[in-house]
Amino acid sequence: MAAAAVANGTKKIEQTGRSKSGVISGPSNPMVTPLLTDLYQFTMAYAYWKAGKQNERAVFDLYFRKNPFGGEYTIFAGLEECIKFIAHYKLTDDEITFIRSSLPPSCEDAFYNYLRGINCSDIEIYSIPEGSVVFPKVPLMRIEGPIAVVQLLETAFINLINYASLVTTNAARHRFVVGKSKLLLEFGLRRAQGPDGGMSASRYCYMGGFDATSNVAAGNLFGIPLRGTHSHAFVSSFMSPDEIKEKSLKHHGGSSVCKDFVSLVKTWLGKLKRSRLLGGIFNETNQSELAAFTSYGLAFPGSFLALVDTYDVMRSGVPNFCAVALALNDLGYSAFGIRLDSGDLAYQSCEARKFFQTIEKEFGVPGFGKMNITASNDLNEETLDALKKQGHDVDSFGIGTHLVTCYAQPALGVVFKLVEINNQPRIKLSEEVTKVSIPCKKRCFRLYGKEGYPLVDIMTGENERPPKVGERILCRHPFIESKRAYVVPQRIEELLKCFWPGSSDKTREDLPPLKEIRKRCIEQLEQMRPDHMRRLNPTPYKVSVSGKLYDFIHFLWLNEAPVGELQ
Numbered sequence: 001m002a003a004a005a006v007a008n009g010t011k012k013i014e015q016t017g018r019s020k021s022g023v024i025s026g027p028s029n030p031m032v033t034p035l036l037t038d039l040y041q042f043t044m045a046y047a048y049w050k051a052g053k054q055n056e057r058a059v060f061d062l063y064f065r066k067n068p069f070g071g072e073y074t075i076f077a078g079l080e081e082c083i084k085f086i087a088h089y090k091l092t093d094d095e096i097t098f099i100r101s102s103l104p105p106s107c108e109d110a111f112y113n114y115l116r117g118i119n120c121s122d123i124e125i126y127s128i129p130e131g132s133v134v135f136p137k138v139p140l141m142r143i144e145g146p147i148a149v150v151q152l153l154e155t156a157f158i159n160l161i162n163y164a165s166l167v168t169t170n171a172a173r174h175r176f177v178v179g180k181s182k183l184l185l186e187f188g189l190r191r192a193q194g195p196d197g198g199m200s201a202s203r204y205c206y207m208g209g210f211d212a213t214s215n216v217a218a219g220n221l222f223g224i225p226l227r228g229t230h231s232h233a234f235v236s237s238f239m240s241p242d243e244i245k246e247k248s249l250k251h252h253g254g255s256s257v258c259k260d261f262v263s264l265v266k267t268w269l270g271k272l273k274r275s276r277l278l279g280g281i282f283n284e285t286n287q288s289e290l291a292a293f294t295s296y297g298l299a300f301p302g303s304f305l306a307l308v309d310t311y312d313v314m315r316s317g318v319p320n321f322c323a324v325a326l327a328l329n330d331l332g333y334s335a336f337g338i339r340l341d342s343g344d345l346a347y348q349s350c351e352a353r354k355f356f357q358t359i360e361k362e363f364g365v366p367g368f369g370k371m372n373i374t375a376s377n378d379l380n381e382e383t384l385d386a387l388k389k390q391g392h393d394v395d396s397f398g399i400g401t402h403l404v405t406c407y408a409q410p411a412l413g414v415v416f417k418l419v420e421i422n423n424q425p426r427i428k429l430s431e432e433v434t435k436v437s438i439p440c441k442k443r444c445f446r447l448y449g450k451e452g453y454p455l456v457d458i459m460t461g462e463n464e465r466p467p468k469v470g471e472r473i474l475c476r477h478p479f480i481e482s483k484r485a486y487v488v489p490q491r492i493e494e495l496l497k498c499f500w501p502g503s504s505d506k507t508r509e510d511l512p513p514l515k516e517i518r519k520r521c522i523e524q525l526e527q528m529r530p531d532h533m534r535r536l537n538p539t540p541y542k543v544s545v546s547g548k549l550y551d552f553i554h555f556l557w558l559n560e561a562p563v564g565e566l567q
């Protein structure tokens with residue numbers, strides 16, 4: 001489905017401005033069309049048009065108010081899809097017919113001609129690069145253009161950013177708890193919120209630091225590495241080794257053939273049973289499981305792995321696996337490992353590891369002790385953290401439900417607020433201070449300290465003198481007067497970069513490939529000060545405004561807020 005959209009998209013490119021390179025294809029998901037919006041965007045567009053206001057130049061900020069999952073950071077994702085959406089934004093005749101049927105008959109015909117002519121060639125988008133670590137209140141994107149058109153983009157933009165950023169952050173948090181050395185596999189497709197949820201989850205979990213996905217369509221469309229094991233059904237579908245008819249297996253890299261691999265496996269199982277060091281751990285193993293593992297070994301001799309918890313991990317699954325792995329070893333193959341999918345994953349992984357190490361020693365099979373152990377079953381940040389604290393011997397984690405559904409927090413709460421119209425700054429007030437918007441078309445900077453960590457993000461008015469390295473800058477909390485600090489930055493990064501120049505002569509930033517965004521994400525997370533990243537009571541990162549912007553916000557606030565009367 002998405003592949004078709006990509007193919008379509010490349011045909012009708014509405015590129016705007018100069019780019020460093022490359023053609024922008026259409027949205028990955030063909031459901032992303034100009035109709036993917038809320039009705040009120042079209043009713044407002046009509047009312048703007050009726051009032052002759054549709055081309056007034058507006059600036060909107062897209063941002064969120066609170067970091068998810070009780071953390072103090074978020075990863076920004078979804079930008080590429082927003083740019084792909086506007087690159088091809090054009091209402092078709094059928095879409096216009098549908099809008100006409102959805103608005104009151106009193107709406108004038110000329111409005112539909114206006115809609116027919118809309119494109120995004122006059123829209124300017126400045127954005128933080130995808131895969132960046134971001135914080136509340138700082139605009140992730142600044143969208144400028146004719147007010148009616150920008151509002152028609154609002155809902156789709158928020159939709160494209162919200163889940164993408166949330167699930168990327170979730171993936172990054174899972175990566176944080178397990179550490180760099182473990183393999184993280186995303187297994188969520190079957191539990192995801194529909195096909196699009198599944199596709200987005202695979203893409204953005206990879207961006208957030210997962211290593212691979214089980215989702216074949218995502219491997220095909222986004223080039224994400226694919227990984228997988230096998231299921232319990234495969235194990236229980238076998239009855240006994242007698243049902244294996246094709247028993248021969250070629251030696252690895254040679255031409256000689258082992259005629260009866262099944263017998264070789266049985267011989268090994270006997271040796272394991274009689275082993276002095278392993279004696280007593282198991283007796284008779286489950287024969288249907290042995291048959292399943294032997295068959296899988298015959299099918300994939302170079303990458304054999306087995307799900308070992310169908311009957312009993314230590315009394316059946318692990319010994320059966322080892323018998324097949326050792327038989328394969330005789331023929332020059334190295335088995336890959338096992339998967340545990342129930343029970344106490346910490347304890348079982350340690351027991352399985354001991355079993356492998358004993359075999360390495362007793363039978364002199366180098367590397368056998370390092371066999372891969374994958375664990376799955378309702379894993380989430382908490383269980384991963386608990387496993388780490390208990391001590392475990394798992395090498396890879398397969399994670400589905402909690403990861404892709406963002407079970408711990410289902411939405412990020414991204415908003416899209418008007419901050420300027422016709423060069424006039426606008427503010428949205430609220431009883432809740434956190435909901436007051438920060439007015440003005442702004443520039444945003446990340447200031448780095450002596451130790452190389454980001455210290456603070458600062459927003460300034462667009463025409464203010466930008467902060468300079470080595471100069472003392474007053475950073476003020478946007479709403480709390482007493483909270484302020486001087487910062488002498490050692491490095492400054494301007495956060496908002498031009499991704500869609502509209503009719504301006506700016507150069508458009510390229511959209512990097514997924515692997516590069518993932519790399520950026522990992523590097524960004526690594527450069528953060530550890531206390532912002534810890535799971536328990538992390539230190540909030542400071543988000544500030546310049547002195548001038550602070551004064552202006554409060555001037556506008558007082559100007560717009562009616563004075564109450566006490567009776």
Ligand SMILES: Nc1ncnc2c1ncn2[C@@H]1O[C@H](COP(=O)(O)OP(=O)(O)OP(=O)(O)O)[C@@H](O)[C@H]1O
Binds near residue numbers: 346
């Ligand atoms: N050592 C551990 N410490 C903390 N939590 C663990 C540990 N080992 C496993 N878990 C978690 O405990 C839960 C076990 O769930 P549950 O009891 O439903 O599964 P199970 O009975 O082992 O397996 P099944 O899926 O076959 O029902 C899972 O969420 C799993 O991730």
Ligand SMILES: O=P(O)(O)OC[C@H]1O[C@H](OP(=O)(O)OP(=O)(O)O)[C@H](O)[C@@H]1O
Binds near residue numbers: 191376
């Ligand atoms: O547990 P999750 O994090 O969602 O990871 C994916 C799960 O999906 C598979 O189980 P399956 O769907 O076959 O059902 P089961 O959990 O009942 O074994 C797999 O064995 C994992 O347990």
Ligand SMILES: O=C(O)c1cccnc1
Binds near residue numbers: 187188229398
């Ligand atoms: O490959 C696996 O082991 C897998 C894939 C999806 C869901 N559960 C497990």
Ligand SMILES: [Mg+2]
Binds near residue numbers: 341376377378
């Ligand atoms: Mg399960």
